[in-house]
Amino acid sequence: MVVVAGSAATGAVVAVEPGRLGGGEPGKVAVLLALTTVSELGGLRLRHRGALESLSLYESMLVANTALLPAGPAMLVSLAGLLLAQALLRRAPVKVLFNAGMYGAALGPAVLLYHATAAAGAPLAPRSVVAMAFAVAVFALLNLLLISQLIATVEERSAGEVVSESSKTSTLTFLGNASVGLIGVTLWLRAPVVLPAVLLPVATLYLAYRSAARETEERDRFQNLYEIGQSLASSLDLDDVLPVVLPRIARLFGAAEARLLFASGVSRPFGAIQDAEGFRYGPASDADLEALRLLGDSMHPVLGIRDDAPAGWREVLAAPLVAQGRHHGVILLGNREERRPRLSRGSTRFTSRDRQLLSPLASGLAVSISNATRLAQIKEEKSKLEQILGHSSDGILLLDGKGRVRLWNQAMERITGVPAEEAVGLAYNEWLAGPDPGGNQVTLESVLAETGPDSPRASAEVRIHTSEGLERWLRCNHSLLFDGDAWTTDVVIVHDVTAIRQTERLKADFVATVSHELRTPITPIKGYVELLRIKGDKLAPEKRQEILRVMAERAEHMARLIEDLLLASRISSGRPGSTMPGLQMERLDLVRAARTAAADWLREPTRLTLELPDEPLEVDADPMRLGQVLANLLSNAHKYSPADELVVFRVEQDGGWARASVIDHGRGIPREELERIFDKFHRVDDPMTMTTGGTGLGLYIARELARAMGGEIEASSVLHQGSTFTLRLPLAAAAETAADHWPAPASA
Numbered sequence: 001m002v003v004v005a006g007s008a009a010t011g012a013v014v015a016v017e018p019g020r021l022g023g024g025e026p027g028k029v030a031v032l033l034a035l036t037t038v039s040e041l042g043g044l045r046l047r048h049r050g051a052l053e054s055l056s057l058y059e060s061m062l063v064a065n066t067a068l069l070p071a072g073p074a075m076l077v078s079l080a081g082l083l084l085a086q087a088l089l090r091r092a093p094v095k096v097l098f099n100a101g102m103y104g105a106a107l108g109p110a111v112l113l114y115h116a117t118a119a120a121g122a123p124l125a126p127r128s129v130v131a132m133a134f135a136v137a138v139f140a141l142l143n144l145l146l147i148s149q150l151i152a153t154v155e156e157r158s159a160g161e162v163v164s165e166s167s168k169t170s171t172l173t174f175l176g177n178a179s180v181g182l183i184g185v186t187l188w189l190r191a192p193v194v195l196p197a198v199l200l201p202v203a204t205l206y207l208a209y210r211s212a213a214r215e216t217e218e219r220d221r222f223q224n225l226y227e228i229g230q231s232l233a234s235s236l237d238l239d240d241v242l243p244v245v246l247p248r249i250a251r252l253f254g255a256a257e258a259r260l261l262f263a264s265g266v267s268r269p270f271g272a273i274q275d276a277e278g279f280r281y282g283p284a285s286d287a288d289l290e291a292l293r294l295l296g297d298s299m300h301p302v303l304g305i306r307d308d309a310p311a312g313w314r315e316v317l318a319a320p321l322v323a324q325g326r327h328h329g330v331i332l333l334g335n336r337e338e339r340r341p342r343l344s345r346g347s348t349r350f351t352s353r354d355r356q357l358l359s360p361l362a363s364g365l366a367v368s369i370s371n372a373t374r375l376a377q378i379k380e381e382k383s384k385l386e387q388i389l390g391h392s393s394d395g396i397l398l399l400d401g402k403g404r405v406r407l408w409n410q411a412m413e414r415i416t417g418v419p420a421e422e423a424v425g426l427a428y429n430e431w432l433a434g435p436d437p438g439g440n441q442v443t444l445e446s447v448l449a450e451t452g453p454d455s456p457r458a459s460a461e462v463r464i465h466t467s468e469g470l471e472r473w474l475r476c477n478h479s480l481l482f483d484g485d486a487w488t489t490d491v492v493i494v495h496d497v498t499a500i501r502q503t504e505r506l507k508a509d510f511v512a513t514v515s516h517e518l519r520t521p522i523t524p525i526k527g528y529v530e531l532l533r534i535k536g537d538k539l540a541p542e543k544r545q546e547i548l549r550v551m552a553e554r555a556e557h558m559a560r561l562i563e564d565l566l567l568a569s570r571i572s573s574g575r576p577g578s579t580m581p582g583l584q585m586e587r588l589d590l591v592r593a594a595r596t597a598a599a600d601w602l603r604e605p606t607r608l609t610l611e612l613p614d615e616p617l618e619v620d621a622d623p624m625r626l627g628q629v630l631a632n633l634l635s636n637a638h639k640y641s642p643a644d645e646l647v648v649f650r651v652e653q654d655g656g657w658a659r660a661s662v663i664d665h666g667r668g669i670p671r672e673e674l675e676r677i678f679d680k681f682h683r684v685d686d687p688m689t690m691t692t693g694g695t696g697l698g699l700y701i702a703r704e705l706a707r708a709m710g711g712e713i714e715a716s717s718v719l720h721q722g723s724t725f726t727l728r729l730p731l732a733a734a735a736e737t738a739a740d741h742w743p744a745p746a747s748a
């Protein structure tokens, strides 16, 4: 678009007043063209962030061309000089076209204005001078607006802001160039001999340009530094900071490449890289290592230019990144050696000023890296701690000085059923106050009553209820941190000791039960012995016989009890899965064994009903142990159901199994207890059981025996309606058929 506008303006000017290029004065045109070219070549280029501004004497030559040539040639010579200069500077063709378009667009209106208003053929007439001043102003204004628009687009700022920023240099350009141009024209026309005198104002203008250029450069640097500072402070994460900061630093120093190499690491340093390909992380290149060598052990920035530059580099700036006495890495800035050196005017060269500037920047970067490293360490520590807390099987909680929960780990959630979100912020006593084993209420205050800076530990055991209402015994060990006399933090480690407590209770119950069970038969035995000792001779023989029978029965009961205890201990000390020692297995008929076991319960008045098949059911079992199992089931059915309720004893075949079931109509067993009644010493905690004698060993032993004989005992029960216990043993016939052995045994 710019090119089209420029061409249109040029075309218009040439059309309005074509003149004649040369116009009989080819020398004049050639001189003006040469001077125009030189004026553009000698300009100062300002790298203004993204865009390039130039301060040159070009506008002076516009004045000269416009005053001394007809409009068309003036326009063409001005543009040709510009193109020539740009070609000599090896600008990219696109840029040249763009610049020519822009100048053409600004120049056209200016030249037309001059030729429309100036006194014809009298460039030094007052009217012409005023016209020239206006024309140059129009050019400068249009040029300013166009360039500002361009910069504003590149930097994504408002055009107005850029205009006001550049207006100072533009005014300088306008005034300086207009006067130099006019002086030159005057001298050309009036006293060409003294034309070289124009060099004086030219030199003055050039100096003014230099200082303006410096000012712009400083402003730019300041802005860049400010932005770098902002970015460094914006985040503690290097991955956020470096991709923004490194390109800015490179731009600040006019370096094509920038590296930030970290001190830690492997044989070859690794770091952030900014170059023509953009930002990335990667290992240092060989050229980088050369540059590092240049820095050596220096604690200050080092500059390497031309002959001092390390191999592969035209210039290098390197600085160590040191913060709090620690070396965090190195920053390298540089421009590579080019194989085909181009006209290097205007290209940035590092100076000792750059070295000074790098020093505070390197410190800032070092602090950022140091902070980021520390943050990463803290994060890692934190995540380690969180893992430890999370995986700990013990509950861990932290209390603040006011006794409020600050931390509640996963184990605490598991133990209490209270999630951390709910627990944190509330008082310790809310969750962990409760009675100790002695029944005394324990609170945080009571536990910590005896603590002080010299004895910062305390411990207590409390009973709590979980959120599901289950009872838990917890041992809470407190460790206090003191600030002066007041504690500020309490670290509490919580062990769940419920299982230990339960076992202890079980043991206590067991001792009580066994003592009771042993004492029960001893009392009548002692009484009868006493009776026999005192009145034995006087008693009728039948009575004596009766007493002796009861005594024998009680002694037998005691023997059985002791036998049970020994057997249970033998079973539980055996390895799981190992065969039970002392089993005498033989082929026998379960129906017959059932009839024998039932005989004790069939004495009148009986409530036992037998449902036995006519056919025998052959099984392999230890007859004595089988009798013990059946007796236990029958005894329990009678013990745990009312005396007027029937008990059914049924034996039947079920596939390859022989089954013996004892069905009662007693109070039944709660569902959650159905499996636990087979545990050693376990008795259902209900009034009926507790008023009935027993050790809680019978079913444990019965199931172990059944399993040892290749079978199983199962229980089913409906609370308040009754229970069914079933022993099943594999049928010998089925086992044999499967093994394709002897014919079925004869029925007994």
Ligand code: ADP
Residues within 6 Å of the ligand: 632, 636, 637, 640, 641, 664, 666, 667, 668, 669, 677, 682, 683, 684, 685, 689, 693, 694, 695, 696, 697, 698, 699, 700, 723
């Ligand atoms: P014991 O009868 O000596 O207590 P067991 O091991 O034989 O020990 O039984 C364990 C518990 O199972 C008993 O204390 C009782 O609470 C329960 N139990 C066993 N059989 C029955 C039954 N038929 N009906 C109800 N509860 C039973």
